[in-house]
Amino acid sequence: MPDKLPFDVHRARRLKPRSSSTSSAKHGQPKDKGVRRRKGPGSRKLRQIAGPTTDNTEESQILTNSIPPTLTVTILRFNAHLISSAIVQTRNYDSFDYFVVQLQQSTDPQTLASKLNATFEGPLGELPNHFTFSCPKAQSADVEATLEELRHKRLLRKRGLSIEDDPEELQGLQWHQKQELKQRHVKRVPAPPTGWQKPRQANNAGQLDQQQQADKARLEEIASSLDIHDPIFLEQWHLLNYIQKGIDVNVTGVWQNGVTGQGVTACVIDDGLDFTSNDLKPNYYANGSWDFNDKGPEPKPRLSDDRHGTRCAGEIAAARNDVCGVGMAYDSQISGVRILSAPISDEDEALSINYHYQENDIYSCSWGPPDDGQTMEAPGLLIKKAMVNGVQQGRDGRGSVFVFAAGNGAAKDDNCNFDGYTNSIYSITTGAIDRAGDHPYYSEKCSALLVVTPSSGHSDAIHTTDVGFNTCYNGHGGTSAAGPLMVGAVALALSARPELTWRDLQYLTIDTSVPIHLDDAEWQDTATGKKFSHTYGYGKLDTYSFVEAAKTFELVKPQAWYHSPWIAVAHDIPEGDKGLAASFDVTPEMLENANLARLEHVTVTMNVNHTRRGDLSVELKSPQNTVSRLSTSRKNDNARSGYTDWTFMSVVHWGESGVGTWTVIVKDTIANEHQGQFSDWRLNLWGESIDGSKQELHPLPDEHDDDHEIATASVTTTSVEPTSPPTDLPEHPTDHPERPTKPKPTSADTTAFTTPATTTTPTAPSVTSEVAEATHTTSESYLAGFLPTFGVSKKTQIWIYGSIVLMAIFGICLFAYFWQQKRKRQRNSRENYEFEMVNDEDLDDARQGLTGSRRRKRGGELYDAFAGESDEEVFSDEDDDDGYHDRDTPDHDTGSGSGSASQDEKR
Structure with missing residues (x-):
């Protein structure tokens, strides 16, 4: 037996078979029929992993004949899964094209490879029933045409049409995607604003008042009692701020209670992790690390600016020693996955966010689409599948925890609901406050924001580890630095209570966060009795309360959901202060049939045609009159595409029953030559199930999730009063800008929505579409509602x-x-x-x-x-x-x- 197996044996023992529920299919792995593969990239490495072949054909034949065929297929599929999990295949995009294909459980990938005249590369990591095939670039067009033909036949069969000359074994093709390399994401480091100063070193005792000196002395006592002798520990104000008291993560009490991150692994998906750093080396977890840019097991920073990931890792798990400072969970393990330093494919990204997801408990993601106030980008379907797979199957079914930085584009009117990663229900989206506890100029607001943590601003930044053996850094900032602090808190909570699910951790975040700046009129009361702000989420992270609550938290029941029909509107959006409102009634019977007890996340998928996307804004009003600003106008967004099947997310309505009238208000905020039309929308309610024993897992995302050929309801129009718009940030922010505010909703806001009487049926729910009009706006003449609009603007209609x-x-x-x-x-x-x-x-x-x-x-x-x-x-x-x-x-x-x-x- 070799000294070292080619895969993690401990990990293999922890693998469990998938449930047979419709919402999560079993792993579909290849059946080896002894067919000789055509050589291609990755084939040689697979043969090496499989071990030397035997020449004893007779003995092999006897062994094969003695095993039932179904068991043989299962064993070989499982072996293929272990091999795929052990090593990520190298790709040669210069000479080959690659295709990811989803197959039914009964379909043999080798049969499809023969049909395509392509090489079967193997299963796609942890994602069930997804496989990768390759072919030389000269054959790519033929392979793509064959896949499209098989897809077309599948659609015809789905419509009940019989297909001649269609072998049964090839009917299992469900989805396919050609892989392309793309520079995907940017690191979320904000550009310094006007008036920014170099981060200062810790204040000396001569500059402190009596109370600050006492607090500093207390911190020194804590460090001594915990055997912390790191040279910049006292400068790490985000851990315990003895100058601006309370503006920190409040973590020292957790350490004193003996919780320091033992048994938990956080994975930093970024531009690399310097595992040779003496600050990170003691806690580095090599088996959970991989370099998807240069294809190897060591995610070492190789470019001059590959420092971001190492700095984030230091915030989480820098060890106690004499190098720099300490991480929030300084006894946890830290791994690194490198994806930001070169173009990657959707396959690479999907592999990265599921990489060793039985050992990597938390994924720290301080990156995303450009924060330029004009980008609107979501992960591809394959990546969405991997994320759902992670929360359903990671950590032995308790779910991988994804923490995303909210984004640094607030000064450019950017909003984290235009980012498909930060507005995912599977993300703990984390914003920033500065050293004074104020909202920094860069931190993006949105209705998906859960929490804020300290970061750069007020002439200081986060002090952490840097690339190098004994190198430190005192200028780490942006929401890139805020996210890893939340990761550290989650690591401590899981260390204290490993059985917490990914949703339990979101509940704990909401329950224990501390609202700040309550004089800000933007705060609104929610159904849970908590307060929510689009600027601060549910408040500032309080790690001590977070971990203490985790110890006794009652685990929530499995996730349930309700997806409404597509609601047709097809009405022009008035310009200026007016808005177009469309309502949908949710009945108790709908939620009871969906096994949905109480709400957590609410998502709205919508289609809006407009000649300038930046003019649009969207609000969602719940039956309990809480308001989510799903999107805001953006001065730099000149896209003519509007919103196409875009999903907005809100955590504002957490804890509500969901029963009643939900209203979406779409506004065209600027009166100009650009007009648009609100086409249709769909309401999605997510939350805790009524009966957890009956609840199945949600199916993986599908390319047909947003299909909506048939209008589900008629609409009527009436006039209502909109909510007040948000106040814009200053165009040229300083290092300490005035915080933007928004007036509180008035009593008129809670009573202005009227719904004409309609008849509700199971197949066509009652819907109203309303034109929201401010009371101070001069009335205008509009065309009669019965006249056709021809799908053009109001001026053209006139x-x-x-x-x-x-x-x-x-x-x-x-x-x-x-x-x-x-x-x-x-x-x-x-x-x-x-x-x-x-x-x-x-x-x-x-x-x-x-x-x-x-x-x-x-x-x-x-x-x-x-x-x-x-x-x-x-x-x-x-x-x-x-x-x-x-x-x-x-x-x-x-x-x-x-x-x-x-x-x-x-x-």
């Missing part, structure tokens, strides 16, 4: 209907004129024997008629074409002999409404 009216008036006048002329000629007809006086001009015309010459029409006179003509001349289909017609042809406006048809239709 132009269209105005043209139709003018044309109708012209036609009526023309008809009246002809009718009058006809009556006049009837009076002059010879049958009536009535005569009128003839003037000289008429006699001249008569003489011309006798000589055979036709009456000549005069050009240049607008109505001359109609004067004195007979019915035969006006309505004749015959051509004139001279081929000339003296007509004034009116000019036609060939312009159309703003935008193209594709812009007004979904997709």
Whole structure:
């Protein structure tokens, strides 16, 4: 037997078979039929892991025949899973293309590989029933065409159509994606604002008042009692702030109670982790680490700016020694996964957030899309699947814990609900406060924000470990530094109570966070009796209360959910102070059928067409009149795409029953040439189940989750009063800006929404669509609700209907004129024997008629074409002999409404 197995034996023993519920399928691993694989990238390494082959064919055949076929498939699939988990396959994107494919449990990946003429690379990490295939770039188009053909056939079968010449073993293709390398994320380090100063060193005793000196002395006593002798420990004000008392994470009491992170591993997904640093080396966990950029087991920083991850790791798990300072959980283990230093694929990212998820308990993610006030980006479907898989299967089913930094774009009007990572229900989204406890210029606000922790600002920053053997850093900041402090708190809580689930930890965050700056009018009361602010979440982290509450917390029941039908609106959004409101009624029966007892997260998926996305803002009002600002306007966002199947998230309504009328208000905040239309939306309620024994896991995300071909309800319109808009941050913030505020909701805000009576049925719930109008706004004229909008803007509609009216008036006048002329000629007809006086001009015309010459029409006179003509001349289909017609042809406006048809239709 070799001294070291090619995979973690301890980890293999902890693996459990998947449940057979519909919400989480079993691992689908390849069945080895002894087929010789075509060589490709990664094949050689797989053969090395599998061990030397035997030449004893007869003995192998006897062994194979003695094992039942189903057991053989299971064993080989499980072995493939262990091999895949042990080593991440290297990829050669210069010569090969790679495809991730989801298959049904019964489908053999080798059969598909043969059909595609591709190489089967193996299972995709921990994600069940997902596999990777490769082919030379020259064959990529053929492979992609075959996959699309199989996908098309699957859709036809789904619609009940029979497909000829479709082998049964190839009917298991469920989804596929070609992999592409992309520079994915940025590190969340804010640019220094105007007036920023270099972080100062700790204040000396001569600058402290009597109380501050006493607090410093107490900290020194604590350090001595805990055997902490790290040279910059007293400068780590975020641990215990003896100058601005209370503006810290309040962790020293946890240490004194003997909880220091033992038995917990935090994984920093970032630009690397310097495991040679003497501050991190004692706690480094190598088996949970990997470099996805340079493909190897050591995530060592290799670029000059690969320092971010090491600094974050120091905040979490820097050891007690004589190097720098200490981490919040200084006896926990720390691992590193490197993804930010080079382009990666969706496959790489999915592998990274599930990497060794039975040993890596918490994932620290201080990165995301650019915080530029104009980006709106969510993880791809494969990454979403991996995240859901992590919370469902990680930590032996208790769930991986993901902590994301909220983002540093507040000075650019950015909002963490435009980031699909921070607005995920699976994330503990963490914002920042500065050393004085104020909101720093960079920390983004949103309704998905759970908590804030100390970070840079007020002329100081976080003091932590840096790249190098004995190197420290005193300028770490932004929400990048805030997130790891929350990771440290979670590590301490799990050390004290390992059985906590990922949702338990979110409950504890809400229950124990401390509201700050309560004079800020933005705070609102929630159903749980807690206060929420879009700036501070539920408040500042209090680690001592967090860990103490964790010890006795009653574990919540499994997660349940309710997904409403898609609610069609299809109405233009008024500009300025007005808003378009659409409501949906949730009944007790709906939630009872969904096994949903009380709310946790609320998400709204919506489609809004608009020619300038930055003009839009969205609010959600619950039956209990709490308001979530799902999105805010952004001055730099000039995208013409609006919102396409975008999901916003809110934690504001945590603890509510969910029963009653939910109202979404979409506003076009700026009156300009840009207009839009609210197409449709969907309400998703997540929370604790009524009966946990009946609750299954939610299915993994699917590409058809947002399909909504059929409108589910009709809409009506009425007028309501909107809530007050948020106050913008200053465009040029200083290091200590004034905190933006928002007036409290008035009593009118809680009573202004009226819903016309509608009939509720199980298949078409009652829905109203309302136009929100401020009472001080001057009234405008609007088109009648029964008229079609043609999918264009209000101005274009007015132009269209105005043209139709003018044309109708012209036609009526023309008809009246002809009718009058006809009556006049009837009076002059010879049958009536009535005569009128003839003037000289008429006699001249008569003489011309006798000589055979036709009456000549005069050009240049607008109505001359109609004067004195007979019915035969006006309505004749015959051509004139001279081929000339003296007509004034009116000019036609060939312009159309703003935008193209594709812009007004979904997709």
